[in-house]
Amino acid sequence: MALHTVTITEISHHNERVMFFSVTKPAGFTFKPGQFVRCGVALTPDPQKEEDFLMRPYSIASHHDEDKISFYIARVLDGALTPKLFEKKVGDALYLDDTAYGLMLPERLEKGGTLFCFASGTGLSAFLSVVKDNPWKRFDNVVVVHCARCGDDISLTEAFTEAVRKQNREVNFRFIAATTRESDPCKCGEITQRIPEAIERGEFEKMGFTFTPEWVRAMICGNPGFVDSMKKVLKARGFTAPRGEKLGTYVAENFW
Known part of the structure; x- marks a missing residue:
């Protein structure tokens, strides 16, 4: 498991159901338009192993030349992760997988x-x-x-x-x-x-x-x-x- 610690740089709540947010782009992180990457939060103060994180795959909305990774997500009322993401603010930390996936290219x-x-x-x-x-x-x-x-x-x-x-x-x-x-x-x-x-x-x-x-x-x-x-x-x-x-x-x- 290889995760990057990233920082939220912008958040826009379009309504109570959907939001757009961006995080810092890790050095060396690459992807192709159409791909997705896992993003999430830590469940413990000192996360060390996979079960210490709550991660979900989200399609990337930014361009690969931008210095940020952006996402457009919907709140799942009974979901495990999105209610937590909707509570986040600019400057808060999230976690990003080191690899993007997907063949919708x-x-x-x-x-x-x-x-x-x-x-x-x-x-x-x-x-x-x-x-x-x-x-x-x-x-x-x-x-x-x-x-x-x-x-x-x-x-x-x-x-x-x-x-x-x-x-x-x-x-x-x-x-x-x-x-x-x-x-x-x-x-x-x-x-x-x-x-x-x-x-x-x-x-x-x-x-x-x-x-x-x-x-x-x-x-x-x-x-x-x-x-x-x-x-x-x-x-x-x-x-x-x-x-x-x-x-x-x-x-x-x-x-x-």
């Missing part, structure tokens, strides 16, 4: 076409890292689709807008919000149903997209139910996952 997809980044909840975190890393060097256009229960949970749009603006790619980017339980019509997303159902009902074709593996590449990150449903819908349309050295037209990562 843009380079595992065939080049060209429009890259769709499908996220449920805070699975969106990984796609901020992807968008910051100039995905247009591999794809023609990028569309981020964020599915959440209500409009208040669609809270990273400004961060995506800033990342895209810095790369002068506004005309090649679109952010689509999908809300499934929003009662206020003013806060509803462009899509008001689950994303797999929206695909099946042709909602993206209505927006002007040709949603086929010839024209679309897909990345999926979220809870297991969301990921499984998305895989099923995409496979039915002919999308394929990478196999060994053979590139695919979709890649996916379960958020837990």
Whole structure:
């Protein structure tokens, strides 16, 4: 076990359910956009062994050239770790694994076409890292689709807008919000149903997209139910996952 002690440098509570925070980046720590790393807290004053820490994997939201590691997380009311993280303040210590993991990587997809980044909840975190890393060097256009229960949970749009603006790619980017339980019509997303159902009902074709593996590449990150449903819908349309050295037209990562 090799863990780094890191310091919280910024925290933004978007609402009582989700927050964005950053920690100092350990010297020599490397990762690829789309990967995740374990982050957590110590359970004892002098932690020495694995059971002295409470660690969970979280997708990385920052770019690998930044001097910080950022995360976008949701509070799990009966969870062991997230209630503790929501109590933390700037300057507090956390712990970070020394290795990032995950194969939900843009380079595992065939080049060209429009890259769709499908996220449920805070699975969106990984796609901020992807968008910051100039995905247009591999794809023609990028569309981020964020599915959440209500409009208040669609809270990273400004961060995506800033990342895209810095790369002068506004005309090649679109952010689509999908809300499934929003009662206020003013806060509803462009899509008001689950994303797999929206695909099946042709909602993206209505927006002007040709949603086929010839024209679309897909990345999926979220809870297991969301990921499984998305895989099923995409496979039915002919999308394929990478196999060994053979590139695919979709890649996916379960958020837990």
